[in-house]
Amino acid sequence: MSTTTSHTAESEEHPQGAAAAGGTGGTATRPARLIHNEATTEIPVHLLFRDDPDPVSVPLKPAVVARRQGTGEQPRLTRPAPARSRTVPQLDPGLVERPARVLPGLAGVLAGAGGIAGCLATSWWAGVLPPLAVDALRLPAYGGAGLGPAQWAAYAGAGALGVLGFGGLARGRTGQARLLGLFGRYRGTVRRTGLLWMNPLLARRRVDVRLRHWRSEAMPATDTNGVAVRVVVLVVWRVRDTARAVLGIDDHETYLRECVEAALARVAVDLPRGARGGPAAAAEALTRLVAADAGPIGLEVFSVQPLRVEYTPEVAAAMHRRQIAALDARERSSMLNSVVDSVEDTVTRLTMRGLVELDDYERKVWVRDLTVAFCAGRREPA
Template sequence: MTTTTSHTPPESEGHPEGAVDEGGRNARLIHHDTTDIPAHLLYRDGPDPVNPAAPLPPAVVPARQGTGEQPRAEGAESVRRRPLPQPDPKLVERPAPVLPGAFGMLAGMAGIAAGLATSWWAGVLPPGVVHALRLPVSPRAGLGAAQWAAYAGAWILGLIGFGGLGRGRDGRAWVLGLFGGYRGTVRRTGLFWVNPLLQRRPADVRLRHWRSEAVPAADPEGLPLRVVVLVVWRVRDTARALLGVGDHEAYLRACVEGALARVPVEPAAEGGVSAAGDALTRLVAEDAAPAGLEVFSVQPVRAEYAPEVAAAMRRGRIARLDARQRAGMLSAVVDAVEDTVTRLSARGLVELDDYERKALVRDLTVAFCSGRGEPA
């Protein structure tokens, strides 16, 4: 079957979309006896001249001979994890407005002093206190509107001064909020003063480790496992950890369980635990980052098969060990028999025909196996 390509005649160069050949057919098609094939489909790397905005068709990679590999589309995307939702960009840790604790102490002491002065002014201060403080004679103005207003001011001043005091410690932080909004984080140590109307939530920012319970997992063959992991982590962004998720510790546990569901763990393979730990650390760190958590290490410390398959795996392991031991014993017996027969023949101690050689080999094999505690 012959395929011919028609070239665009000179008179149709000014009309690329309506170009026709001598037979009246479209010049942008390769004409075949059965169908017309668009010529631009032969050049995958170039855009469609008719519709340049159209996406390129995926190239099909043929199967390699003798491998059983199926043809695949080179441009087809593999199944990927959906990106995690990013937290509110406004919900990022920032320093809170804070004053030294001496400011609050002075304000509180001023409130107490104002209250005592108002009581002396109203004449309700006990005489013993007046004498102890060496105050002049009270005017005894009584409890009028002015005195009650002075009492209210002194009470408010003392409440603002003492109510805003806080104490910071190393490894601890305070997350401040007002009317449901985030106002900042206090990481300083010692006595400090903040607005007493702010809600204060403590946050532990120390380096912490968590040893999990037995978490369901699977080995590379898909057999169920029970894995105990050790996680080293800390709170990096207090705003996201306390306000971005309901419970950041429960969120971390869920991230570990999700990573174990995706990463196979080899409980007995040499080097398997290390490789699994690296993959688990990477996945958990990526999942926990939007919640303001910094994960340093996720290492399996114990991996056991589930009870329903543990007995079968134990029997299989024992069978493999027994087969390996028998194979090693058989190799040692064969080498010993061969060496014995060769040395006897080389030194001329015995002259054996085929029948006698076979009998000697059988007897030596039985003797050596019996000496190793194995039945012949």
């Protein structure tokens, strides 16, 4: 009887084991251990410790399982989103400014003078030079051989030399550069000054490389509160790489204007407030953004300064009323603080000097009357 009772109690304590034993015809089996948690399902223990015949080394990363909301437990850790890099315009890597080959202007003058002298000598040789020119040049008298193939060839050579000599002369100016090209191919940039000789077959294009400034029209922007404003900016810039600025894009001035508009769409510009206003705080960010966008095309931006910031006509009246209300509230707060300080000082001095003895009720009445009197006096126009 005792043996039966012990088996019954044992079966009640381990119902799963008893059921397993009864299902296999009396053969005892080991019960499966389970992990129980309020936030997870039942996981067999043997699944956590499975033997892998060929384990592969995998780097482990810390992770936190999502917990139930309202239990005070930590949430799931999320991976930070990768930072998106700004797209920088890429041009032809071979399109870089390089100096062009030019000669001093004296070489062109000598070549042109040689061509003229050759034409005169050929005319004297052919006998077509006027007698007045022969006497002026003090040439010996010569009957001339006439215009033949040799004379015409000499004329052609001397004329070509004169055209090349005088046609290639150019004057280089300070603050200007000349972009040279041949049949659509970039051949170099000339930044030298003075009289120069260039190949007359090369196409020339002037580029202003001086320090320049550009004042924009009123452009749309927003302040830190998201209110629409209009901004007029002043950009100080110059052309640093003539090849990229002229050949890399259609119009570098138009591109600069669009860079300023894009920067204003990303930077908030506030109205001036005191010595350190909103435009001064936004100037550094605007300069950095515009310089980063205009640098790859050969433009060097020194500063982008907001000159005038104003609200758009749609919100100007509302913002004006808001500013007036803020000024009125600030004035009222200042006046109230001054009145409270005056009342406190008056009551304290009267009681400390023993001029009056006030209980709590009388003190409240005095404070009320003095406050009304001081406020009325301050509201009266001066």
